[in-house]
Structure formats: C-alpha cells, structure tokens
Amino acid sequence: MKYYLSSYKFGNKIEELKKLIPDNNRIGHINNSRDWVGSDLERANKHQNEEIEFLNGIGFKAEPLDLKMYFHKKDDLRNKLNSLGALWVSGGNTFVLRMxxxxxxxxxxxxxxxNKTDFLYGGYSAGICILSDSLKSIENVDDPNNFPYEEIDKPIYEGLGIYNYSFMPHYDSDHFESEAIGKEIQRCIDNKWLFKALRDGDVIIEE
Structure with a gap:
C-alpha cells in the first residue's frame, strides 16, 4: 500500500498526489470521523462534497464510502473495498472513526x-492518526467518550497499527486544535511516547 498522509486537507504536495493515482482510480471517501454526537451534519456533508470534487478534479473517480452502511456487513465491505484503488479518510474525531x-x-x-502494492491510502488529521498502534496520545484533543453508535459505549484505544508512533497534526499551525496538540506533544515527551509532529501543509508520502 502507498500512503499520502497530510496534516490538514490535501497538503502542499498535490503534484505528488497526482503521481500516486493508481490505474484503478476509483477512490472511496470515508467521512465517518464526522459522525460524532453534536456534529453539524450539513457542514460534514459540505466538507465531503468539497473533498470529493477536489479528488475528481485531479484525476480520481471519487465516491462517498459511508462505513455505517456496512455495520455488521464485513463481506459486503470487503467486496466494495476490493473494487476500489484508493481511499481518502477525512479528519474529525479519531475515536469515532475507530468505532x-x-x-x-x-x-x-x-x-x-x-498488502496490496497498487492501493493508495490518503487522508488527514483523524485519517492519519488512526494508523498508529495506539490512540492514547490524542485523547485530550479528540473526545474518546463520544458515542454516536449505540453498539459501542467504551472507547477503543487500539489504532490500525501501521506505525508505532503517534501522528500530531496541526502542530504550530493556524488551526483551532493547534494549542491542544502542543499539550499532547508535551504529554508524549513526558511519557516517552514516540510521535511525529506535522504542521498544516506538511505531507508524508510512503511508496
């Protein structure tokens, strides 16, 4: 799998992102990090539509991929994902996305x-934080006790486990979470937890 990991939105490496578009340019846009209780649904949909429009504009064939439609339907989701060549996972609440x-x-x-070498995973903020082995380092930025789905009433702190360090997006940036991220970074330092800080605009690419 290839990775395009941005602090905020699409970052400052758009030309590199274009080069990562796979032969199967169908990309699913996952917006479930914005499902949190109290979320502005209209605003969440607006963000998704804007991001899908952008992805289409640079060469993808983008479509919404709402994980709620696949709750307890893992085989259906597997078939759907196997029909795509890429994913874009947007920002929001990492713990809600994990649920x-x-x-x-x-x-x-x-x-x-x-393990698919021709598949692209892209995302930002919560969409990259979810790739860490643990989500404990962001629990003071994203509320782990926000439960929008009735099936789960306890936080899940285990990430997807691709990286053994935490991502700290929005570091030292003009973003409303930047101050809280700074405090989380200090907590990582105090506890000797591994982390990687990204300013908005920064992008990590792995091929």
Missing part, C-alpha cells in the same frame, strides 16, 4: 488491504 471501522469490519479487512 465505525470496528463495527463495519474495516479494521480486519485493512490487514488484507495493506
């Missing part, structure tokens, strides 16, 4: 998907 991935079986399917 949606659990209930849909995405976390299990991802173990298979990550």
């Amino acid at each position: 949606a991935m659990k209930l849909s079986g995405f976390d299990e399917i991802f173990k298979e998907l990550k």
